[in-house]
Amino acid sequence: MASTSTNPVLSTRALGRATLARQLLLEPASMSAKDAVSHLLGLQAQNTKPPYYALAARLAGFRPEQLSALMESREVARIVTLRSTIHTHTAEDVRILRPLGQAARDRELKIFRAGLDGVDLDRLADLSRALVEEEPRTPKEIREALLVHWPDADPQSLSVAARCLLPLVQVTPRGLWRRSGQVRLTTARTWLHTSDDAEPAIDLDAVVLRYLAAFGPASVKDMQTWCGLTRLRESFERLRPRLLAFQDESGVELFDLPEAPRPDPDTPAPPRFLPEYDNVLLSHADRGRFVSAEAKNRTWKGNQAFSVFLLDGLLAGLWRLEEAKERTTMTIQPFGRTTKSVRAELAEEAERMLGVMAEEAVPFEVGFGVVDV
Template sequence: MDSEKKPVLSTRALNRATLARQLLLRRTPMPAKHAVAHLVGLQAQNTKPPYYALAARLDGFRPEELSALMEAREVARIVTMRSTIHTHTADDVLALRPLVQAARDREVTLFRKGLVGVDLERLTALSRDLVEERPRTPKEIREALLKEWPDADPLALTVAARCLLPLVQVTPRGLWGRGGQVALTTAETWLGRSAEPVTPQAAVLRYLAAFGPASVKDMQTWSGLTRLRDAFEALRPTLLTFRDEQGVELFDLPDAPRPDPDTPAPPRFLPEFDNLLLSHADRTRVVPKEYKDRTWKGNQAYRTFLVDGFLAGTWRPEETAAGGTARRGTATGGTVTVQPFGTLTREQRAAVAEEAARTMAVMAPGTTYDVRFGTF
């Protein structure tokens, strides 16, 4: 079908379809492990965002559920898409990490000036021996490699080890309510079985189920991979095609939800780095153009919230210690500060306040949080 004759999906239609795939249009009682698989992983640059991401999406979720899965090694933290840490199911750790290996190899080349004289095959073997003997911190890996190549750049050595091996962050790192420094071992050692790489075509289907309708460039943005056109073309006979309001071709699964653009979308509170905001080349399906630079300041990413399905502001919880002093890092209740980017109606403010209170009731049960609108 000629591109001019393909059905056009408005920005609002794309918004509602994406929210439905992302479990953000209606909360579901889906188990946490199934949700992590459906969403093809959760951004986990920090330890708490995966928990907040599921709290926004699942009915009946409790942070201890995801933490227990991590402790049981049914989910794990590993660098995958866009060279960032994600929480994946064990199956996806072993399937998706090999898929993005080409991107990790390219990343190593960016540090080649610091790796002059370094035998990368030997570096891989030495690093594997180290972390499979017992989990090692990045500092321990770096110091061991510097003994072998004292003139190499320390950061380059660390990056090379991380990229050339599928290194999982072992627990207690990432567990709810517990701290732990980063310690690494191979995915095969931690999970007790070998990698089972997914094909690019299978990955396309997984991506569309969680983020579609989408373009080839959208998936490349999500994955950090290039040259995915062939995988889409191989699947074209089995997919539906649309175009967006700019004429870009979009692909989708025939049976995937594409709700009416006027379907109500309640407010949702998201963590920093949520994949909803990071997984399309054109983010206007969720991020209005006037707000595209509002969720970051330098290297700091803010927690965000949605109103009517679109990015509408940022938020921050602050806990109150005994005696009434607000501070971060305690769990005796506190204040959630909501900072809208624009003007909200009275009804929207009430719904946002209700959702903020609900979010904190899930994340810190038994505590009371006041909700205020202002700046931070």
């Protein structure tokens, strides 16, 4: 929405630095893994390793075993939430944030509705709940059990419906560091030992404030992109007296918390290596604060997303990891030409990360290559 006021203008670079500060990407933060997962409102977890790499890029002293232990103790869990994608959330945020994604799951369910002709969705939800609460089940086991009741339905549509209708958590060992297993599902209330599956009414105002703390300054449309929920303008307007208003270089109105960091645009932004689908690149309608026009659409091919790195606060290339018994090799693939000093900075940060993430007793090396996609 274009601003009609004389709100102060924040440059694209200033926006980038502000969000990097909140995303703990300007300098490693001294906070626990659990506190970071909460502050960041969850970590994208379409695959099992990205949450670990996301925290390695952000936290001082992080070890992957810390997040793995939180999963085993059920203080964090993997579940479909924002944008109808899998995230790692704290147990508290599973109940708070999952309802935000229901609109996206409802849209997803409509896509599969043709395969559910004649299926009573309320009964499907009840049957699925009883099934997975008896013991965690794989998606294959869920659809096979449901096919007994609706043999003419599309099998995939049945399991998708169960996932869209119920708060289904992926139980461990799925997602544990270097010990992951196949997807098995049960309800959040069973896995997290809550009294019931009843989710609290969405406190949009509270979530808006948390979103701005992690991703601001931001527009209404930015937050809608982050969570997949529409019609958030009313909440922002209700909070306006508590917020600061800015505008970007295109005149779009942005909101922010008065006390939130907004560093000088010239604040150094060291290289950071991020996993595929990192939320810092997915949580704004206008991604220009991190992604230049030249770099746009270069981070995936078909349905495959790539791990990326930021240089001076901007998306600047890809990286890939090859892990073998004898050696771990990280290849950095810049989008453009880089100087010797920049390559040295990239190599130093890569070695820091591999020192945290590479398997003990396995040597590692860092090299440079060209983008081959």
